[in-house]
Amino acid sequence: MEPLQPLQEFLPQVWFFILGLFLFFYVLLDGFDLGVGILSLTASNEERRSILMTSLGNVWDANETWLILMGGSLFGAFPLAYATILHALYIPAVIMVVGLILRAVSFEFRENAENKFIWNVTFGVGSFVAALGQGFALGSVFEGITVDEAGHFAGGIWDWLTWRTILVALTLIQGYVLIGSTYLILKTTGELQATHYKTATIATWTTLIGAVFITVSTPVLSEQAREHLFSQSLIYVFETIPLGGILLVYLLLRSLRNREEVTPIVWTFLLFSLSFVGLGLIIFPNIIPPSITIYQAAAAPSSLVFMLTFIGFLIPIVLAYNIYNYVVFRGKIVAEQLAE
Amino acid sequence: MDILTNSLALSRLQFAFTAIFHMLWPVLTTGMAIYLVIVEGLWLKTKNITFYHHARFWSKLYVLNFGIGVATGLPMAFQFGLNWAPFSEAVGDFFGTVLGFEGTMAFMLEASFLGIMLFGWERVPPLVHWLSTFLVAIGANLSTFWILSANSWLQTPSGGEFVNGKFVVQNYFAAIGSPFMVNSFLHMFFATLETSLFVIGGISAWCIFKERNREFFAQSLKIVLSLIIIVAPLQIFIGHLSAEQVYHYQPTKLAAMEAQWETIPAGNSPGWSVIALPNDRLEKNDWEIKVPGVLSYLLELKPRLENPVKGLKDWQSKDRPHMIGLVYYSFRVMIAIGVYFAALMAVSLFAWVRGKLTESKWLMRGWIFAAPLGYIAVEAGWIVRCVGRQPWLVYGQIRTADAASNLPPGEILFSLGGLALMYFIFFGVTLFFGSRIILKGPDQELQPPQFGKIRFIPDRRPAEII
Numbered sequence: 037m038e039p040l041q042p043l044q045e046f047l048p049q050v051w052f053f054i055l056g057l058f059l060f061f062y063v064l065l066d067g068f069d070l071g072v073g074i075l076s077l078t079a080s081n082e083e084r085r086s087i088l089m090t091s092l093g094n095v096w097d098a099n100e101t102w103l104i105l106m107g108g109s110l111f112g113a114f115p116l117a118y119a120t121i122l123h124a125l126y127i128p129a130v131i132m133v134v135g136l137i138l139r140a141v142s143f144e145f146r147e148n149a150e151n152k153f154i155w156n157v158t159f160g161v162g163s164f165v166a167a168l169g170q171g172f173a174l175g176s177v178f179e180g181i182t183v184d185e186a187g188h189f190a191g192g193i194w195d196w197l198t199w200r201t202i203l204v205a206l207t208l209i210q211g212y213v214l215i216g217s218t219y220l221i222l223k224t225t226g227e228l229q230a231t232h233y234k235t236a237t238i239a240t241w242t243t244l245i246g247a248v249f250i251t252v253s254t255p256v257l258s259e260q261a262r263e264h265l266f267s268q269s270l271i272y273v274f275e276t277i278p279l280g281g282i283l284l285v286y287l288l289l290r291s292l293r294n295r296e297e298v299t300p301i302v303w304t305f306l307l308f309s310l311s312f313v314g315l316g317l318i319i320f321p322n323i324i325p326p327s328i329t330i331y332q333a334a335a336a337p338s339s340l341v342f343m344l345t346f347i348g349f350l351i352p353i354v355l356a357y358n359i360y361n362y363v364v365f366r367g368k369i370v371a372e373q374l375a376e
Numbered sequence: 377m378d379i380l381t382n383s384l385a386l387s388r389l390q391f392a393f394t395a396i397f398h399m400l401w402p403v404l405t406t407g408m409a410i411y412l413v414i415v416e417g418l419w420l421k422t423k424n425i426t427f428y429h430h431a432r433f434w435s436k437l438y439v440l441n442f443g444i445g446v447a448t449g450l451p452m453a454f455q456f457g458l459n460w461a462p463f464s465e466a467v468g469d470f471f472g473t474v475l476g477f478e479g480t481m482a483f484m485l486e487a488s489f490l491g492i493m494l495f496g497w498e499r500v501p502p503l504v505h506w507l508s509t510f511l512v513a514i515g516a517n518l519s520t521f522w523i524l525s526a527n528s529w530l531q532t533p534s535g536g537e538f539v540n541g542k543f544v545v546q547n548y549f550a551a552i553g554s555p556f557m558v559n560s561f562l563h564m565f566f567a568t569l570e571t572s573l574f575v576i577g578g579i580s581a582w583c584i585f586k587e588r589n590r591e592f593f594a595q596s597l598k599i600v601l602s603l604i605i606i607v608a609p610l611q612i613f614i615g616h617l618s619a620e621q622v623y624h625y626q627p628t629k630l631a632a633m634e635a636q637w638e639t640i641p642a643g644n645s646p647g648w649s650v651i652a653l654p655n656d657r658l659e660k661n662d663w664e665i666k667v668p669g670v671l672s673y674l675l676e677l678k679p680r681l682e683n684p685v686k687g688l689k690d691w692q693s694k695d696r697p698h699m700i701g702l703v704y705y706s707f708r709v710m711i712a713i714g715v716y717f718a719a720l721m722a723v724s725l726f727a728w729v730r731g732k733l734t735e736s737k738w739l740m741r742g743w744i745f746a747a748p749l750g751y752i753a754v755e756a757g758w759i760v761r762c763v764g765r766q767p768w769l770v771y772g773q774i775r776t777a778d779a780a781s782n783l784p785p786g787e788i789l790f791s792l793g794g795l796a797l798m799y800f801i802f803f804g805v806t807l808f809f810g811s812r813i814i815l816k817g818p819d820q821e822l823q824p825p826q827f828g829k830i831r832f833i834p835d836r837r838p839a840e841i842i
Contacts, residue, residue, distance in 0.1 A: 094491025097446055101479065101487045107453050108475035115468020122457030122464075123781050129458060130791040133450050134798070140447035141802055144440050148809040188461070193784055335469040342548045343473050347480045354480060357488050364492055364499050 047340040048330040051113040052320065054347070055106060060312050062102035064215065064305060069099045071216020073139055073163025074209065075235060076156065084228055085156055087369050089143060091223045094365050096143065098358060100136065112343050116187050116333040117323040124181045124189040125173045128196050132169025138162030167212050171205025172196050178204065178318070180326040187328045200253065207246025214239035215308065218301035225368050229297075236300060237292050244285055247311065251278065277314045284310065384780045386788040387459040392762075393792065394451045396755055397799045401445030403754050406520055407572025408438050409513035412493075414599065416506050425824060430596060431509075433818035434576065439494055440810055444802055446487075451795060453479075459788065463769055463779035467543045470536065470551050471526055478522035486515025497825040505825075517565060524564050528556035531761070532625050533770050541774070555625060559618045566611040567757065570717060571750025573600045573607065578747025579814055581740040589817050594734045597743070601724055601733070608718040615714060616674075622764075623675050626771060627686045628696045629764035632703040634671070635661055638687040645680050646671045650708070654700040659689055697766045706756040706763075713753035720746055 072088050079085045111118040122129055139162030146155035179200055182191030217236035221229055288303040323330045334340065379385045412431055419427035453475070456464045464472070492500060492508040500508070529535075535551025536544050545551055577600040580593035623630045631637075635654040640646045647666030655662050672681045688696050697703060720742050727733045734740070769776040 094495050097487040097490055098484065100446070100450075101483045104450075104453050104483055105476070105479040107457075108472065108477075108479040111456065111464060111468055111472030112474075112476040113472070115465050115472050118457045118468060118472065119461035119464040119781075122454055123461040123783070126458055126783060126787050127790070129454055130794070133454060134794050136450055137447040137795075137798060140450075141443050141805075144443040145805055145809065148440065148812065193787060335472070336544065338548075339469040339473055339545060342545075343476055347476060350480050354484050354488075357485070361488050361491050364496055 044334075044337055045331065047337050047344070048114075048334040049321075050344065051109075051334070051340055052323065052330050054344075054351070055110055055113065056312070056316050057351075058102055058106040058109060060309070062099070062106055063312070064308055065095070065099040065102060067212045067308070068215045068219035068301075069096050070139075070163045070167045071212035071214065072220060073159055073216075074167065074213055075216050075220070075232070077160035077164070078235075082152060085152075087224060087228060088220070089146065089159065091220065091369050093143065094361060096140070098361060100140070103136075109343070109347065113335055113340060114323050114330065114333040115335055116328065120183060120187055120189050120324055120328070121177065121181065124191060125176055125196055127193065128169045128172035128176065130169075132166050132173065135162045135164070135166030135169055139166065164209070167209045168205050171208035172201050174208060175201030175204030177325060178315070181324050183324060183328060187324065187332060200250075203246060203249055203253075207243060207250060210239050210243040210246055211308070214243050215301070215304050218304045222297055222301050223369055225370065233292055233295060237289065240285065240288055240292070247281075251314075274314070274317060277310055280310050281307065380789065381785050383783045383785045383788055384777055386785055386792060387780045387783070388776065390459060390788055390792040390795070391455060393799075394448065394455065394795060395758070397803075398445070398448040398452055399754060399758065400751060400803075401441045401448060402516065402519075403568050403571050403751065404441050404575060405438055405445055405572075406513075406516040407568035407570070408434065408441075408576070409509070409516050410569055411572060411576060411599070411603075412438065413506070413510050413513050414603075416509050418599075420502055420506055426592065426595060426820075428824055429592070429818050429820055429822060430599075432822060434596075435494065436813050437579075437810060440806060440813065442490065444806060448799065448802075451791075458791075459781055459783065460769075460779050461781040463774065466541055466774060466779075467770065470529065470543055470545050470548070473548070474522055474526045474529075474552065478519050478526075482515050482519035482522060484515075485518070486512050489515070502825070517568075520564050520568065521561050524561040525552050525554070525557050527761070528560045529554045530770050531560075531765060532556045533773055538773050543770075543773075556618075556621055559614060559621060563611070563614045563618050563757075566607055566614060567750070567754050570604070570607050570611055571754060573604055574717065574743075574746045574750045575748075576600050577604070578744050581743030582747075583814070583817070584734050585737065585740040585744065589820070590734070592818055592820065597734065598728070601721065601728060604717070604721045605725060608714075608721045612714050612718060615711075620675065623685075626765070628688070628691060629703075629760075631686055631688045631690075632697045632700050632764050633707045633760060634685070635664070635700050635704040636685060636687050637661070637689050639690055640671075640681065640685040640687070642681050642684045644672075645669045646685070648674060649704075652704065654704055656698055656700055694767060697764055699763055699766075703760055703764045706759040710753045710756040710760065713749045713756075716749065717746065 069092055072092055076085050076088045079088060107118070138158040142155045142159035142162060146152050146159065149155055173196070175198075176196040179195075179198060181189065182195060184190040214236060217232040217239055220232040221236060224232070284303050284307045288300060288307065291299040291303060319325055321329045321331070323333045335343075379389070412435055415427050415430040415434070418424070419431060456471075456475075489508040489511040492505065493512050496505060496508065529551055532555040533543070533551075534554045535548060536546045538544070577597055580597040580600065583593040584590055584597065619630075619633075622633070634649060635652050636649075637660050645668075647668040648670035649661075649664050649666050652664030653662040669679075671685070672678050675685070676682055688700070723742070724733060724739060727736060727739055765771055767775050767777065769779045
């Protein structure tokens, strides 16, 4: 391979980072969104379900839009990755889309319906199915996608279904439940809040167990992942991740025990960030593991520059008005106001 | 059946079905957002509470449509990769860039301010609320812009060249502003506006007809009519410009739109076919009825053709569109609806000037009849645009047949079947809930929002919906 020009190396790296950022916002924000949806399956009465859905009313659409941003930008920045990954993950992607569709329509349909049962089910099950599809997709990307030398998908239609992708999917669902629970701790009061201190505690442990299994099995199973992670430059970064993780889990459990309201979601966000950095380090510089790098899959440098000019300067603006939306709707959701 | 084992045909069917169904929702919300900006603006300016009631009532129908628009848009965002991987890889440098722009500039803006627009009445000052509604409208119409820019590029690719089947961009602005872009965007912008206005007008006319909240709906009908006076004629004019461009840039599509099999040499004054029965196998129309001498006026505004109109037989069968009847009739249906809209506007304007707009039952029936027509015209237009473009996905460059992923048919049947089942249910449910909202009518007792008095009220949906 010829040595790459600095710009040809730098631009794909920048876009890898931006796409990671979009995916990160998606996982955090739609994560609590989907988590609340999954938790709604356990809600004991209609009033509680109303509060759960009200807590998402103004944000679910924007949260989901991060996925569209990620999809569109992946298409533009790494066309080959967009094409090959979606081709390979046809079934999990369709499962995810079907789930997201079901939950998206549930908001308005439930609002208008007298018999809310159907739309409670579509909301809860849709959220669960969407998370499941995402888990399978994420798991498959880490497992590696079989491609030919041109980078086109060359695997089978059931490649996405292995015991490891099932493990990743289940863990991701636990993670979403955790983040959803901490969001509900922030947004609710009384008995409902008490319930979600419990679900948050349980989900912390189940997420932890899943994460440990995934972490342990990753370097063991994948030769390439091991080589990459234990190379000189990365080993120090990678070593600090489990340590930081243990500290954050301790802080999270302590904040839940002390019935704190704001800190649980903060620690959970940080825990997710840490895992995200870890996963990013495992993948980099590949974009279609195990063999296609960001440099091979990238669009022409002029495309990357053009996109960077417009999308790059919009990112802070997009973040600003998203934050504004949360600020406008700050505060607790209380049942009495709902009944008004 | 062959189609069940043909993954190319299934992928096309899935794209057509999901696109046609998806279009039904944003076409209303995009145009209706502009109407909401106007009525909310009128409320702020005149302090007349009725306008506030208009904003609240119509936004209920708006949000019912919005959720499904978002939901059915998701498959559109991923389908290029899912079913059309070779296409995505070949044109991603440009096409993906545009979709990325759409997400960042349009969707996010719309989605974020939607929350404030729907639930923020008492949480932000009235002017900030109006601004949120305005930004939702801007977001929606920006996505019209980017989608039409992307699609126009498929019709008239520009701004670069194809090297070994891969599109290499040389000038991004030229690619974004491909020859079709301006007229196509304007045509679609006015299409969403016109469709929504006739939906609002049709519902208003039905309520007037049934003597439900007569004054309230007479007011919305008048707002609609004032806008239609400009929109309906302008849309016909832009439609005409678009057809002229097709004549210039896409001769195979024009031949299909006119079911023209033989080339008409320059200097002739051919008739315009009104009804025909195209026969793809025999490569002729089994019969047709023509209005003599009109086609050259339609295409060139001249009594005689300056350029020849090429016939379908000029191309080999593999290089021209098929399903000629579909393209031919879709085009005529769209024109007929556009003309009906303009005529209805003219008759209504005449009645309004005489102060009798809401009195004629027949006129109200004409408006009720018009309510679903905009949707039909929009879908018909897109059928002309995209079926008429075949066999090309990127006109003259990439064939649809070469652009599809090599997927097992079972996979596509799984997704298509699942989506189709859900979509038909949603369609029925939306009509049911929509008609209930209309039957319930506006809440004219609703007090204006009390911003500032209750500073830190908890989250809640608008009281009237609960």
